[in-house]
Amino acid sequence: MRTSKQYFEGLKKKSSNLYLRGEKIDRDAEELMNAANVIATTFDAAADPASEKLCTATSHLTGEKINRFTHVHQSVDDLHKKQDMTRLLVPRVGPCIGRCMGVDALNALNSVSFEADKVNKGSTEYHKNFLKWLENFQRNDLVGSCAQTDTKGLRLLRPAQQPDPDAYLHVVEKKQDGIVVRGCKLHITFASVADEILVVPTRSLTKEEGDWAVAFAIPADHEGVKQVLHPHNMRKRTQIKRGFDFGFVDSYVIFDNVFIPWERVFLCGEYQHGGICALLFALFHRHSYSGCKPAMGDLLLGLASLAADINGIPNEPHVREKLSKLIEVAELGYAAGYTASDLGKPEVYMPGRGLVPYGPGAYIPNSIYANVGRCLTGEAVFEEQQILCEVAGGIPSTFPYEQDFANPETGKLLEKYTRRSTEMPIEDQIKFWMLFSDFTNSDLSAATNYGAMHGGGSPIMEQIAIYTQYDINYRKNLVKAMAGMPITAPAKKK
Ligand SMILES: Cc1cc2nc3c(=O)[nH]c(=O)nc-3n(C[C@H](O)[C@H](O)[C@H](O)COP(=O)(O)OP(=O)(O)OC[C@H]3O[C@@H](n4cnc5c(N)ncnc54)[C@H](O)[C@@H]3O)c2cc1C
Numbered sequence: 001m002r003t004s005k006q007y008f009e010g011l012k013k014k015s016s017n018l019y020l021r022g023e024k025i026d027r028d029a030e031e032l033m034n035a036a037n038v039i040a041t042t043f044d045a046a047a048d049p050a051s052e053k054l055c056t057a058t059s060h061l062t063g064e065k066i067n068r069f070t071h072v073h074q075s076v077d078d079l080h081k082k083q084d085m086t087r088l089l090v091p092r093v094g095p096c097i098g099r100c101m102g103v104d105a106l107n108a109l110n111s112v113s114f115e116a117d118k119v120n121k122g123s124t125e126y127h128k129n130f131l132k133w134l135e136n137f138q139r140n141d142l143v144g145s146c147a148q149t150d151t152k153g154l155r156l157l158r159p160a161q162q163p164d165p166d167a168y169l170h171v172v173e174k175k176q177d178g179i180v181v182r183g184c185k186l187h188i189t190f191a192s193v194a195d196e197i198l199v200v201p202t203r204s205l206t207k208e209e210g211d212w213a214v215a216f217a218i219p220a221d222h223e224g225v226k227q228v229l230h231p232h233n234m235r236k237r238t239q240i241k242r243g244f245d246f247g248f249v250d251s252y253v254i255f256d257n258v259f260i261p262w263e264r265v266f267l268c269g270e271y272q273h274g275g276i277c278a279l280l281f282a283l284f285h286r287h288s289y290s291g292c293k294p295a296m297g298d299l300l301l302g303l304a305s306l307a308a309d310i311n312g313i314p315n316e317p318h319v320r321e322k323l324s325k326l327i328e329v330a331e332l333g334y335a336a337g338y339t340a341s342d343l344g345k346p347e348v349y350m351p352g353r354g355l356v357p358y359g360p361g362a363y364i365p366n367s368i369y370a371n372v373g374r375c376l377t378g379e380a381v382f383e384e385q386q387i388l389c390e391v392a393g394g395i396p397s398t399f400p401y402e403q404d405f406a407n408p409e410t411g412k413l414l415e416k417y418t419r420r421s422t423e424m425p426i427e428d429q430i431k432f433w434m435l436f437s438d439f440t441n442s443d444l445s446a447a448t449n450y451g452a453m454h455g456g457g458s459p460i461m462e463q464i465a466i467y468t469q470y471d472i473n474y475r476k477n478l479v480k481a482m483a484g485m486p487i488t489a490p491a492k493k494k
Contacts, residue, residue, distance in 0.1 A: 001056070001067050002141040003047065004040035011036060011193060014221040018192050018251075020229045027193065031231045034247025036193045038093045039143055042069055045089055054085045059138050061131060069099035070138045072110050073363040079287070079341035086291025087298075087334065094234075094246025095296050095448045098190040102144020104284035105198035106134060109215055111348075111359025112277040113266040119273070126266045127360070133217055133264060142195040145220070147185035147253050148281055150202045159205065159212045168202060169255060170211040171268060178261040179268060181214060184254045189451070191251040192227050194220050204275030213274025215267035216260045224258040227251040232447040234438045240402045240431060247444065248451075276348060279465070280364070283348075285456035286374035287365040290337020293377035296452065297330025300384050303436055307392045310421045310429055322387045329380040336373025340365040349469045367469055375462035381452045388440050396437040405430060 002010075011027040018025050018032075025031070046055040046067045057071040057078065058064070073079050082103070089097045113126035137144065150159075153167030162168065169183025181199075191197050198217045205213050218225065233247035267273055305323055308314045343366035348358040358364070400418070404410050415426045418433070439445050453459065477487045 001046055001065065002043055004043040007040055007043055007143070008036065010195065014219075017221050017225055018227050018229055020231070025229075031233065031247075032193055032229075032249055034233045034245050035098065035190060035231065035249040037244075038096070038098045038246065038248065039190065039193055041089060041093050042067065042097060042099050042143075043141070045085075045092075051085075051088060054081055054088060057081070059135075061135050061138065064139070066138045067141050069103045069143075070106070070134075070141060071103065072107055072134070073344070074361075075363055076342060076344050079344045079363055079365055080338070083287065083291040083334075083337045083341055086288055087295045090292045090295030091298050093244055094248075095299075095452065096189070096248055096292060098193075098248065099143055100288040100292070101146035101189060101285065102194065102196070102198060104288055105146035105148075105200055105281050106137070106144060107284050107362065107364075108200060108277055108280035109198065109217075109266050110134070110362050111346075111364065112215065112273050112280060114360045115276070115358060116267050116270040116273045119270060124268075126268075129263045130266045133266075137196065137217075140195075143190070143193070144196045144198050144217075145188055145191040145194040146281060146285075147188045147191065147197050147199045148202055148278065149186050149188070151184050151186055152202065158209065159203075160209045168212050169199065169214070171214050172211075172257065174268075175259075178259055179214070179216075179265060180257055180259050181216075181255050182257050184252055186252055187451075188227075188251045188253050189248055189455075191220055191253055192229055192249050196220060197222075197225075197253060200281050201274045201278045203278050205271040207271055209274075210269040210271050213267060213269055213271040213277075214265070215274070215277055216265045218258075218260060218264060222258065224256065226254040226256070228254065230447075232444045234444055235442060237402055237434070239406050240427075240434060242431070242435060242438075246438075248447075250447075276358070280348060282457050282461070283365060283367055283370055283465075286462065287337055287340050287370040289377060289456055290333055290340065290370065290373045293374075293452065294330040294334040294337075297326055297333070297377075297384070299439070300388060301326045301330065303439060304388050304391045306432055307388070307436060310424060310432065311391070311393065312420065313391075319391055322391060326384060326387060329377060329384065333373045333377035336369045336376065337365075340367075340369035340373065342366075343369065351468065367465060371462045371465045371469075374456060375459050375466065378453050378459045378462070381449050385440060385445075385449060388436075392436060392440070395433055397441045399433050399437050402434070 016024050045051045055068050056065050057068045059066045060074050113130040117124050117127045150168040153162040159168035166183045171179050172182045173180040196217050197220050200215045231249040234245050308319045313319050344363045346361045347355040349367050350356050419426050480487050
């Protein structure tokens, strides 16, 4: 396994394909350091005896000890541990730990590449290629990001119907030694500080859309790939220091006729499995949110309750009600994820067929519980922000800058006029409201909220999964039986 130092050294060695504000930048640019420090935490946690058990696993390929963020889930216990690792690590850094996109995509590709080969009856070697890629990924403890979201053009048109076929990334040429792809993946979080980008389709596909059914992995600085960045950092501070400076960074990952060698291609043309791949990555990722959203809930609850303490209102009924609401969302999200882990099986939901065995035996979380948990926590994002706003009052939105506290002309006056609690030292009250602003009144918090609602698919996508996969007929029959009506469909739960 790598150390965080080796991770930083690796970043420096990559060739520059990153663009920010009109300029090419290196991977050790200051604006990327908060995000890189987040990723570094995952290496430190795996080496720390206190968290090692949760943050490492045994590779099913080599039997070696590996970072859990590179692991293919072999059991229900692995699913539980991924969720718990996420909940443990997120509050140390901020809203996102950054490596779940990679582990979620590789788990989807593990199963999809296996099934696509089965359909092709030995004429493709996607799974063999994938396992070779995975072994290297695990041995070198690499960081993966997942590029799923396409630009999607006109929302009501399918990929093959778009006026611009590049609205969804697709294969433009097949060669002896590989394929050429064109398109652009949007909002790809941590891709600029990752080692590998795993590319998967966005949506279900039809027979005519085989060119869009493509999945592969490339180094993040692969020849021809351009990344246009949007970093989101906590406001830089030099005098009043935080415990951790969180940041994340998103990329437009542009593939302008990019060559991908066959050994890095894990799906190419199998349209049914392209659709399953899209759903499967989303499913694994929604399950990851059952770790990070409760963890974010932990931070929000800490912010709201400390704000109530400092404001001198900790026991007011309206405050207790609002704090309870934060706990309800966090713990219901966690409980749904826990159940999704516990009911995990090597199975996926197929329309008309229900749950069917899928993949080489690796574990997949239960879809209903992963989706209800994600939907609940995603829809609560702005309500949680409202609770923080109500408990804090206006102070986080106009809080003075650190330099004004350092200025002898204003510093003491500001300490006097920002003081609320008589029990907490004023330096701590100042640090607290500055962090509160980071989480509620910053560029970073705005982008975090959008990601917390839409990441892994918008709530509507989760509702579609829930509605189409849930056995509603069974519930209709329960009522019919109770009413004494004839039962037309099987009364047993599917
Ligand atoms: C901060 C952040 C980080 C992210 N990180 C990643 C990442 O690392 N990797 C990745 O792959 N993606 C990432 N995403 C993308 C995320 O998965 C998408 O934002 C999400 O799937 C929604 O897609 P969209 O943004 O294109 O919204 P849209 O799908 O365009 O939604 C806009 C509106 O159009 C509606 N709509 C869309 N299509 C239809 C339709 N066919 N019929 C009816 N209504 C429709 C939607 O319901 C919604 O109301 C990230 C997003 C954010 C905000």
